[in-house]
Amino acid sequence: MPSSTVTSQPTHLIIVCCHAIYLGGGSEDGCANESNWLIEPFQTGETETYIRHIEAGVAELARNPDTAILVFSGGATKRGRTSRSEGEGYLAVALEKNLFGLDTSTSTPTSTSTPTSTSTPTSPSTPTLRPRIFVDHYATDSYQNVLLPLIQFPLFAQELQARLGGASVEALSPSPSTSPSDTASDDTAGSQAQVLVMTATATDADADVDANLSRSTPTWPTELTIISHAFKRRRFLDLHVPAxxxxxxxxxxxxxxxxxxxxxxPEIEEGDRLRGYGAWERDLYGVGDVLRRKRETRGWDEGAFRVETLGRFSPKARRKVENVLASRGRDDGRAPWESADAEDGTGT
Structure with missing residues (x-):
């Protein structure tokens, strides 16, 4: 692959918490048509809010184009109906809407470049956001919406270097091994389906990411932005982030x-107090019967995550993130992204 362009490592992780799966639509109304989404009955009328979450995430990225990466966090929670993940669906919305007139192509613009998506042509000085947008394919609940993108941050940071270096990155790594037909059909995903194709074998860029990460100290974020529902604020800031x-x-x-x-x-707030905040307050890590069963019902596969993501770290770094993934609130080790980590290192 071409040598990487010298660029500073990202330090700011922006997470959009996903809540449903956008299947794509061939009609002109696309994501505005709720029938193109897989939602639960209680979510009727809420897909426009999910689009606003996506817009807010891209807007935050546009405000921090040199230091941030944006992650759409949500797994394939409805495998009985589609193998597409919530995160993939949110990315498809961002691409479909060409948000804020900003370039969403994968390649870095030059004076001779042509956008590879349906975005508006850009000048050489226009910031290219697409290389800084990633998908977490694994999260199945609000706690994992925070934890899993944090764990994957070094992989995203390394892939960003590969993307900005001119590599052709087809896979949105780290990603589960799926075939193109598993992701979305042309009928459901429209013209953006090719952007979301993931391959069963690693691309050259993936191999370079793995090689770089195995011999270097991982990069961890120093700033975090979370985008979700306002009524979940306390759940995230009082429970998930400290956890x-x-x-x-x-x-x-x-x-x-x-x-x-x-x-x-008031009914929504009371419901979250009892079944959302209340459930997580009693079970911070989601390992008790109620939250664990919900996680499993939504398709959480810890074994796959360990193989496909943790297996790409160096042994020492892997031990650090495995401790966090397996945390039950009883170990006194530091998470790798805590400030003191810079003193003891997490590399090979």
């Missing part, structure tokens, strides 16, 4: 709620 041992003082939360009416909003 993964990321500093709350360096975390920004952007909450956007659906337009609930004055009667339903």
């Amino acid at each position: 993964v041992r990321f500093p709350v003082a360096r975390t920004t939360y952007i909450g956007i709620d659906p337009p609930f009416d004055p009667v339903r909003m």
Whole structure:
């Protein structure tokens, strides 16, 4: 592959928490048509809010184009109906909408470059956001929405270097091994399907990422932004962020709620207090019967995550992230992204 362009490592992780799967649509209304989404009955009328979450994520990335990466976090939670992940669906929305008129092509623009997506042609000075947008294919609940992108951050950072170096990156690594037909059909995904194709074998860029990560100290974020519903703010800032041992003082939360009416909003807040915040307050890591079963029902496969993601780290770094992944609140080791980690190292 071409030699990497010298660029600073990302330090800011922006996470958009996914809530449903956009299948794609051949009609003109696309993501605006709720029938093109896989949603639960209680989510009726909320897909426009999910689009607003996506827009907020891209807007945050545009404000931090040199230091941040954006991750759409959500696994394939409805495998009985599609193997597409929530994160892939959100990326498809961002590409379909060509958000904010910013370039969303994978390649870095030059004076002779032509955008590879349906984006508006850009000048050489236009920031290219697409190389900085990634998908977490694994998360199945709100705790994992935070933890798993944090664990994958070094992989995303290394792949960013490969993308900016001119590599042709087809896979949105780290990604599960799926075939193109598993991801989405032409009928459901439209013209953007090719952007989401993942291959069963690693690309050259993936191999370079693995090689670089196995011999270097992983890069961890120093700043975190989370985008989800406003009524979940306390759940994330009081429970999830402290549980993964990321500093709350360096975390920004952007909450956007659906337009609930004055009667339903208190019901939603009370429901989250009992079944959302309350459940996680009693079981911070989601390892008890109730939250663990929900995770399994949504397709969580810890074995696959360990092989496909943790297996790409150096042995010493792998031990660090495995300890965090397996945390039950009883070990006193530091998470690799905690500030003191810079002193003891996590590389080979």
